[in-house]
Amino acid sequence: xxxxxxxxxxxxxxxxxxxxxxxxxxxxxxxxxxxxxxxxxxxxxxxxxxxxxxxxxxxxxxxxxxxxxxxxxxxxxxxxxxxxxxxxxxxxxxxxxxxxxxxxxxxxxxxxxxxxxxxxxxxxxxxxxxxxxxxxxxxxxxxxxxxxxxxxxxxxxxxxxxxxxxxxxxxxxxxxxxxxxxxxxxxxxxxxxxxxxxxxxxxxxxxxxxxxxxxxxxxxxxxxxxxxxxxxxxxxxxxxxxxxxxxxxxxxxxxxxxxxxxxxxxxxxxxxxxxxxxxxxxxxxxxxxxxxxxxxxxxxxxxxxxxxxxxxxxxxxxxxxxxxxxxxxxxxxxxxxxxxxxxxxxxxxxxxxxxxxxxxxxxxxxxxxxxxxxxxxxxxxxxxxxxxxxxxxxxxxxxxxxxxxxxxxxxxxxxxxxxxxxxxxxxxxxxxxxxxxxxxxxxxxxxxxxxxxxxxxxxxxxxxxxxxxxxxxxxxxxxxxxxxxxxxxxxxxxxxxxxxxxxxxxxxxxxxxxxxxxxxxxxxxxxxxxxxxxxxxxxxxxxxxxxxxxxxxxxxxxxxxxxxxxxxxxxxxxxxxxxxxxxxxxxxxxxxxxxxxxxxxxxxxxxxxxxxxxxxxxxxxxxxxxxxxxxxxxxxxxxxxxxxxxxxxxxxxxxxxxxxxxxxxxxxxxxxxxxxx
Amino acid sequence: xxxxxxxxxxxxxxxxxxxxxxxxxxxxxxxxxxxxxxxxxxxxxxxxxxxxxxxxxxxxxxxxxxxxxxxxxxxxxxxxxxxxxxxxxxxxxxxxxxxxxxxxxxxxxxxxxxxxxxxxxxxxxxxxxxxxxxxxxxxxxxxxxxxxxxxxxxxxxxxxxxxxxxxxxxxxxxxxxxxxxxxxxxxxxxxxxxxxxxxxxxxxxxxxxxxxxxxxxxxxxxxxxxxxxxxxxxxxxxxxxxxxxxxxxxxxxxxxxxxxxxxxxxxxxxxxxxxxxxxxxxxxxxxxxxxxxxxxxxxxxxxxxxxxx
Numbered sequence: 001x002x003x004x005x006x007x008x009x010x011x012x013x014x015x016x017x018x019x020x021x022x023x024x025x026x027x028x029x030x031x032x033x034x035x036x037x038x039x040x041x042x043x044x045x046x047x048x049x050x051x052x053x054x055x056x057x058x059x060x061x062x063x064x065x066x067x068x069x070x071x072x073x074x075x076x077x078x079x080x081x082x083x084x085x086x087x088x089x090x091x092x093x094x095x096x097x098x099x100x101x102x103x104x105x106x107x108x109x110x111x112x113x114x115x116x117x118x119x120x121x122x123x124x125x126x127x128x129x130x131x132x133x134x135x136x137x138x139x140x141x142x143x144x145x146x147x148x149x150x151x152x153x154x155x156x157x158x159x160x161x162x163x164x165x166x167x168x169x170x171x172x173x174x175x176x177x178x179x180x181x182x183x184x185x186x187x188x189x190x191x192x193x194x195x196x197x198x199x200x201x202x203x204x205x206x207x208x209x210x211x212x213x214x215x216x217x218x219x220x221x222x223x224x225x226x227x228x229x230x231x232x233x234x235x236x237x238x239x240x241x242x243x244x245x246x247x248x249x250x251x252x253x254x255x256x257x258x259x260x261x262x263x264x265x266x267x268x269x270x271x272x273x274x275x276x277x278x279x280x281x282x283x284x285x286x287x288x289x290x291x292x293x294x295x296x297x298x299x300x301x302x303x304x305x306x307x308x309x310x311x312x313x314x315x316x317x318x319x320x321x322x323x324x325x326x327x328x329x330x331x332x333x334x335x336x337x338x339x340x341x342x343x344x345x346x347x348x349x350x351x352x353x354x355x356x357x358x359x360x361x362x363x364x365x366x367x368x369x370x371x372x373x374x375x376x377x378x379x380x381x382x383x384x385x386x387x388x389x390x391x392x393x394x395x396x397x398x399x400x401x402x403x404x405x406x407x408x409x410x411x412x413x414x415x416x417x418x419x420x421x422x423x424x425x426x427x428x429x430x431x432x433x434x435x436x437x438x439x440x441x442x443x444x445x446x447x448x449x450x451x452x453x454x455x456x457x458x459x460x461x462x463x464x465x466x467x468x469x470x471x472x473x474x475x476x477x478x479x480x481x482x483x484x485x486x487x488x489x490x491x492x493x494x495x496x497x498x499x500x501x502x503x504x505x506x507x508x509x510x511x512x513x514x515x516x517x518x519x520x521x522x523x524x525x526x527x528x529x530x531x532x533x534x535x536x537x538x539x540x541x542x543x544x545x546x547x548x549x550x551x552x553x554x555x556x557x558x559x560x561x562x563x564x565x566x567x568x569x570x571x572x573x574x575x576x577x578x579x580x581x582x583x584x585x586x587x588x589x590x591x592x593x594x595x596x597x598x599x600x601x602x603x604x605x606x607x608x609x610x611x612x613x614x615x616x617x618x619x620x621x622x623x624x625x626x627x628x629x630x631x632x633x634x635x636x637x638x639x640x641x642x643x644x645x646x647x648x649x650x651x652x653x654x655x656x657x658x659x660x661x662x663x664x665x666x667x668x669x670x671x672x673x674x675x676x677x
Numbered sequence: 678x679x680x681x682x683x684x685x686x687x688x689x690x691x692x693x694x695x696x697x698x699x700x701x702x703x704x705x706x707x708x709x710x711x712x713x714x715x716x717x718x719x720x721x722x723x724x725x726x727x728x729x730x731x732x733x734x735x736x737x738x739x740x741x742x743x744x745x746x747x748x749x750x751x752x753x754x755x756x757x758x759x760x761x762x763x764x765x766x767x768x769x770x771x772x773x774x775x776x777x778x779x780x781x782x783x784x785x786x787x788x789x790x791x792x793x794x795x796x797x798x799x800x801x802x803x804x805x806x807x808x809x810x811x812x813x814x815x816x817x818x819x820x821x822x823x824x825x826x827x828x829x830x831x832x833x834x835x836x837x838x839x840x841x842x843x844x845x846x847x848x849x850x851x852x853x854x855x856x857x858x859x860x861x862x863x864x865x866x867x868x869x870x871x872x873x874x875x876x877x878x879x880x881x882x883x884x885x886x887x888x889x890x891x892x893x894x895x896x897x898x899x900x901x902x903x904x905x906x907x908x909x910x911x912x913x914x915x916x917x918x919x920x921x922x923x924x925x926x927x928x929x930x931x932x933x934x935x936x937x938x939x940x941x942x943x944x945x946x947x948x949x950x951x952x953x954x955x956x957x958x959x960x961x962x963x964x965x966x967x968x969x970x971x972x973x974x975x976x977x978x979x980x981x982x983x984x985x986x
Binding site for chain 2: 078080082159160162163165166167169170171173174175177178181182184185296300303304307358359361362364365366367368369372373376
């Protein structure tokens with residue numbers, strides 16, 4: 001930047017102008033920008049009285065709101081939906097059918113109560129039987145079509161959300177194709193390809209919106225504001241964090257107690273609900289609806305807005321939508337006009353006939369490709385870079401001697417359980433012809449540390465995967481405190497108190513340290529979507545307590561993580577990422593913690609520090625099941641050691657017993673080496 | 678015509694459509710098999726191919742259906758159009774891979790797929806701006822030769838579709854199974870990492886897949902023009918989606934699967950359209966797509982590379 005300032009006078013001037021702004025904290029700058037923009041949005045009809053401009057602005061609000069809805073699905077939950085316009089269509093036709101002349105059922109006394117409620121009118125023409133004219137209010141249909149679209153979101157989502165990302169994209173594309181075809185082919189309900197006509201305009205306190213753009217514009221602005229509010233509230237809630245966790249790493253999310261299917265469906269439903277409401281708004285504004293308004297190009301355009309603006313960033317997608325709409329409605333027309341004038345001046349026919357608005361999709365394509373290649377985080381990224389840490393914060397105070405404070409998350413009854421905390425009976429795991437775990441029996445007493453060791457490929461991690469429900473067992477039983485938990489899904493096992501870390505680190509990389517740990521608390525907190533949006537006192541208290549506990553858990557590692565709460569974990573060192581993973585698992589208040597090579601990649605000092613911390617956790621009542629290759633750590637920590645070789649348990653006992661076992665030596669060193677020893 | 682004759686006629690039509698979808702599906706399947714990317718650009722490469730072939734046919738003096746060729750000149754003109762188109766679309770595929778997709782190959786998630794949607798938009802709309810939105814009358818030199826098969830009629834254009842598709846698919850099979858590069862492709866599809874360690878140049882394999890897939894799409898573009906006699910800038914979308922469905926139905930990543938899937942989708946389109954109603958064809962095809970993906974994501978012929986979530 002400095003180099004630019006000295007070599008380029010324009011950039012220097014810009015930097016000089018921006019300098020005072022830099023002193024304002026980013027949060028204040030952001031709020032000021034939002035406030036200024038909101039004021040501009042509210043005053044636009046006063047500033048610009050041009051009816052055409054206002055009409056385009058009202059349409060722009062509809063697309064900004066659609067982009068906000070798709071952002072929930074694609075940006076937050078990471079589910080690529082290429083048929084989003086289908087829900088837009090469903091919302092549009094829901095209102096269109098209930099507020100037009102499309103259905104004209106014969107009048108009967110059945111309709112009388114609805115007429116009293118103002119939902120239908122008796123329509124009389126001499127010579128023909130009376131009919132019921134559906135006139136359901138826009139204000140009733142707005143939330144209702146949101147609900148109906150959300151229902152379809154669940155209906156479409158339920159069978160498909162188990163598919164991985166790119167398959168899901170294709171299935172949604174298929175649904176996006178099917179919906180307009182169904183609309184076109186059911187003319188009795190939708191008037192087919194001709195489209196619905198004469199959809200009733202909304203009215204409010206006796207004022208009919210008619211065909212002027214201003215009232216629609218304000219409804220659109222209100223909807224955009226509402227959706228931004230909902231998006232922001234969700235993003236910073238238990239629900240939003242679970243969505244992002246699914247986006248970042250489904251498997252880790254499940255292991256941390258997130259019910260993937262339910263939360264994906266929720267994201268689909270919320271996104272569809274937004275689109276349904278906007279469908280109603282859009283049709284009320286146009287007073288017509290045809291199947292062509294909801295084809296793939298519309299889905300693609302909304303996706304471009306989301307990608308360009310910044311996936312996961314509510315303000316970003318609104319900015320993206322508005323910029324592309326301004327481009328489409330004003331800039332290209334204006335530039336075309338200028339080129340026509342220029343062509344007249346130069347007597348050039350080609351310039352006089354050029355129509356740049358035809359190139360809008362070309363521009364969308366270019367914007368999409370360039371964004372993906374050069375700025376994948378979009379215009380206004382969901383995550384800003386965090387400030388650099390001070391030297392003091394960067395210097396780790398190595399806390400020797402383990403953890404000094406009792407962790408509230410571990411203050412549980414687990415340690416007092418009679419009998420083994422975790423018991424494994426005859427566990428078998430087979431992949432095709434390969435037997436990865438063969439008839440393993442194992443008991444882990446509460447409050448002990450048991451280490452699982454064995455050569456590479458001996459089935460240790462497979463055993464962890466089976467115990468945590470990520471891989472179904474082929475045979476055998478797993479009992480937690482005497483209760484059979486075999487075959488339960490991972491999120492259920494996490495709720496029951498089995499937490500784990502992963503050998504190759506499975507963190508939510510684009511989330512902050514604090515958010516990662518908060519996801520760990522998913523199964524210990526209860527806020528739902530509605531609570532997250534309305535944020536009643538009970539939710540605020542739960543959120544505050546969750547944060548306090550997260551910070552308490554992170555304080556286990558001294559000042560290594562506390563100054564980095566708001567850093568994304570991808571910025572952390574390897575050892576710190578391992579620590580975040582352990583903290584995330586601890587936050588789920590486990591009865592038993594499964595650690596898969598926690599000291600891998602740590603230097604001897606860090607390893608020692610970690611070993612002491614693990615021992616402290618045991619002293620606080622936590623049961624630990626540990627895979628580790630560093631045998632000094634194992635010998636030091638473990639009450640018992642279990643040795644696995646080729647999927648079979650070949651030895652079990654105290655560290656001393658296991659070391660004396662000839663079978664173990666053979667497995668590790670080979671037969672000949674043992675003979676020489 | 679009796680009902681069975683109608684059905685036979687629709688089977689003949691279906692096999693022709695299916696051969697075209699199969700050619701198009703092969704490109705999807707080869708690229709997906711190797712880098713697990715759903716390549717939406719393929720749709721528009723096919724459409725561009727159709728226009729390139731049209732340009733070649735116009736350049737040799739054809740116009741609409743007014744110039745009819747027979748014998749050696751016919752074969753020569755068609756071969757010229759086929760070869761030029763396949764080289765051109767193959768090159769286009771290579772350029773797309775090198776410039777826009779290779780930088781994103783190791784980016785996790787759906788970034789590369791979203792990019793292919795953007796590229797498809799760019800290609801489609803470039804053609805729109807260059808030739809306009811109107812349907813173009815395709816230069817077609819085929820004489821109106823017909824044969825009778827029971828009560829049904831087989832046109833020369835259908836025989837041509839079958840022959841071209843069969844020869845190209847046979848060629849592809851020979852290439853994949855009997856050349857070093859083809860074997861490298863198979864190896865990369867099974868395990869890119871292991872193939873790399875064995876000295877396979879994965880970049881070159883990916884480029885080959887893009888070149889071959891796009892070249893076959895170009896051939897399908899020529900066939901489309903000769904079969905329907907009209908083309909426009911939007912033909913890639915519907916045909917592309919059907920071909921993609923074919924690839925999924927056969928087992929995406931599986932080359933014989935794409936051929937089988939193409940044939941089935943062609944038959945479903947023509948016979949199903951006859952038995953139910955043409956206006957529901959899209960719903961039928963997409964329902965198949967959804968059902969296959971949900972209940973048998975590995976497709977009919979399966980795939981070593983099953984879905985990994």
